[in-house]
Amino acid sequence: MIDKLIARLNGLHPMSEALTERIRSMVWITDHPKKTILLKEGEVNNHICMVASGLVRSYYINEGKEITSRFMDEGFIITSWISFYTRKPGNEFIETLEDTTLTCVHYNDIQKLYEEFPEFNIIGRKQVEYSFYMAELRTRMLRKNTAEEKYKFFLENHPNLLQRVSLKHVATYLGMNEETLSRVRSQYHKTH
């Protein structure tokens, strides 16, 4: 499991043996059954975890309703970025949608890595660049005008996710309600 994480980091920038070993000593693995809350609103997100296997979603409450902000499957980093970055309690929840295995590193350990291995900043930079890039793509979806365009965008960008996620969550992710998504789908799949 740790090897997956190491491989991913090496893919961003080749790491020295010393750095690799240091990371190995810091990483821990955790298993969580489906429907486990990993982070609650009001908590500070103190570690960065990668999904080794499984599926996770993050969401927050707006006007009393859950708004799904992101789905994270294998290889993706699950972190409530605003909280992790600001070091303050965030308002995001993170929960598992399937049985999930995570590989995690503590915030303090990440900072140590940045200090002890300057080249780890290259990896940190590239990872944040990638996360930012993905976030920009998601934002593009939210700027689509119609429910159908949003659904189409989702189909194109997450073709595999539809089988694993309930439509209720997809709907709030796309910024519409469950019923609208249902209608858009039936309309869309008639003509495509």
Added chain:
Amino acid sequence: MIDKLIARLNGLHPMSEALTERIRSMVWITDHPKKTILLKEGEVNNHICMVASGLVRSYYINEGKEITSRFMDEGFIITSWISFYTRKPGNEFIETLEDTTLTCVHYNDIQKLYEEFPEFNIIGRKQVEYSFYMAELRTRMLRKNTAEEKYKFFLENHPNLLQRVSLKHVATYLGMNEETLSRVRSQYHKTH
């Protein structure tokens, strides 16, 4: 003008004299009158520029209409991130809304800095982290349900911008049309 940029980078992480001098040798300053197109759809964004003074917006075309994606005033980085990151032609335009002075560094020079000064990766990482954080806040706005909530969010987060930007652009930024924004404003300011 360059001092502003240097000060900003020092604020992210103190830089050595050598790094500072290297950066000074790479930066150039450009002035652009109001309504200048700085980047066109289909071009690769090959440099990172900071607004030293003035105001800029980025936008793209969706279904034939301009969608404003961001406003950037003093101290902010103007870069079409998706294009800069992927090194491919993007679909964003960038234009000045006021007479603007920019301090710019070329993509290749940035990469040289990353290689020659490993500690520059700390600055790069922190800058991207900050940009990402700001982008996440903007995304939160897009997930607001009603036009009024979006307008309120804009008022709270960019209180000074409303005097400098035409409402047409604010409207597309908020994901609504001009008329709706106008109505929301008249409604909102009656009761607040």
Added chain:
DNA sequence: TTAACTGCTTGACAATTGTCAAGACATTTC
């Protein structure tokens, strides 16, 4: 097995937002 619950769909209707058109006013251009 029955009961409760979840996920998804559909219908009727309400609320919100978009579209098209027009006009007032300010600003720019020639």
Added chain:
DNA sequence: GAAATGTCTTGACAATTGTCAAGCAGTTAA
């Protein structure tokens, strides 16, 4: 200065989306 252009507003109406309610199939729990 006159004309053209741009900004903002308002009205009437259309389209889209949300809300509330109900129902059905499949799953879970007792």
